[in-house]
Amino acid sequence: MENNVTPYDIINKAEALRNNLSTGFRDEIVKSIYSEAETIAQRAVKTATNKKYDLDQKIDRLVTSPWTGLPIMVMLLGIIIWLTVSGANVVSEAIATVLFGLGDIGRNFFNSLGFIPWWVTGFIWDGVYLGLAWVISVMLPPMMIFFPAFTFLEDLGYLPRVAFNLDWLFKKTGAHGKQSLTMAMGFGCNAAGVVATRVIDSPRERLIAILTNNFVPCNGRFPTLIMLATVFVASSFPAALTSFVAAGTVVGVVLIGVGFTFLMSWLLSRTVLKGEASAFTLELPPYRKPNVGRILYTSIIDRTIFVLWRAMQTAAPAGAIIWILANIPYGDVNLARAIADWLNPFGLLLGLDGVILLAYIIAIPANEIVVPTMMMVYMGAGMMINGPSSNSAIFDLLVNGNGWTMLTAINLMLFALLHNPCATTVITIYKETKSWKWATVSVVITLGTAFLVTFLTASFARLMGWV
DSSP: OOOOOOHHHHHHHHHHHHTTSOTTHHHHHHHHHHHHHHHHHHHHOOOTTHHHHHHHHHHHHHHTOTTTHHHHHHHHHHHHHHHHHHHHHHHHHHHHHHHHHHHHHHHHHHHHHSOSOHHHHIIIIIIIIHHHHHHHHHHHHHHHHHHHHHHHHHHHTOHHHHHHHHHHHHHHTTSOTTHHHHHHHHTTOHHHHHHHGGGOOOHHHHHHHHHHGGGSOOTTTHHHHHHHIIIIIGGGSOGGGHHHHHHHHHHHHHHHHHHHHHHHHHHHHTTTTOOOOOOOOOOOOOOOOOOHHHHHIIIIIIIIIHHHHHHHHHHHHHHHHHHHHHHSEETTEEHHHHHHHHHHHHHHHTTSOHHHHHHHHHTSSOGGGHHHHHHHHHTTOSSOOOOOSSHHHHHIIIIITTOOOHHHHHHHHHHHHHSOOOHHHHHHHHHHHTOHHHHHHHHHHHHHHHHHHHHHHHHHHHHTTOO
């Protein structure tokens, strides 16, 4: 009898049967193949480096264990943030002193010429230059600590273990396990995290990773979180514990952001981006001795300088806008204060105030200028200033001078964590998706979440009579 079955019939039958298989079927096949291959290799191959791989396996029993893997990840994150908190402040203050001093020299030189209008001098030196000076002094020290530490773990071979540990969580949310790697890149810069999503093959899962990357705080948001954690939380502890408490607080905020990443990935995968998580096979590479030269080049040239230069390009116009608003009179106050007063009712509804909202509107190009913008408006200054020099002075300015409460500090940390991406990240999302629709959706998702969470937090605190 003639067989009329064609290859296309077999393919179509296989596609029909595949839909009835469980989501873990492919994982089981791959696991079985690797297990059989390992058995054959152990019988047939003997190498002089067996001891090395035995050590790798012993380490992996700890760092990839269901019981110890996640705590080790959190501990390493805490160490990196503690190093950043304890080391960045002193260096930031020193850089700010030098750069602000150069600004004074440039301003005095322009004034000595006699023919340059005051507003030109102010616009250039008190606006554009001081905006750049703030971004450099605030961003550079944390990046010089965070990026080398992050690159060290990457060069060591630890980051694939992070993906392994988080794969099952992302799979439960309908996302891809490699999203953990793009999320880790977002700690340095969310725009870099968006670009890193190219490692995800599935368009649906890559889009989920892009839209949720902003829920982990980038390097530009750490200064705000560190300031609030130090002034409002750690200040009540002994001086010897201040950096540890501040670092622990920031780690807690970061974990909240990771939780929102899982939550939003789950919501997206069950609404506008429906679909099952695709399985991926991850071969854990052997641990290797970190290459110091490669770490320094990657962390400083490829990451620190690249991110800093991009931030400076967006900070210059933002500094100019701040100066203009602070130097245009409006009644008895300047335009910046008038806009902040107009925004104040909505800000109070969110447990914040109008100055904070104004600072975040101006800081859309660069999150690093949020704190100096707030200080400038609160102190009624016509230009960016260094502000109070001690934590107690900052506390006095914010609490006694401008009515802040612990609710304000908590909600600002939440808002700093969840709010919309910076302009650079939005543009990067557009370039990666080729769609302004998805770039807009990323803003709506994050900003809407920030408004909702801060409103609910403020409402609950007031209902309980805590404020």
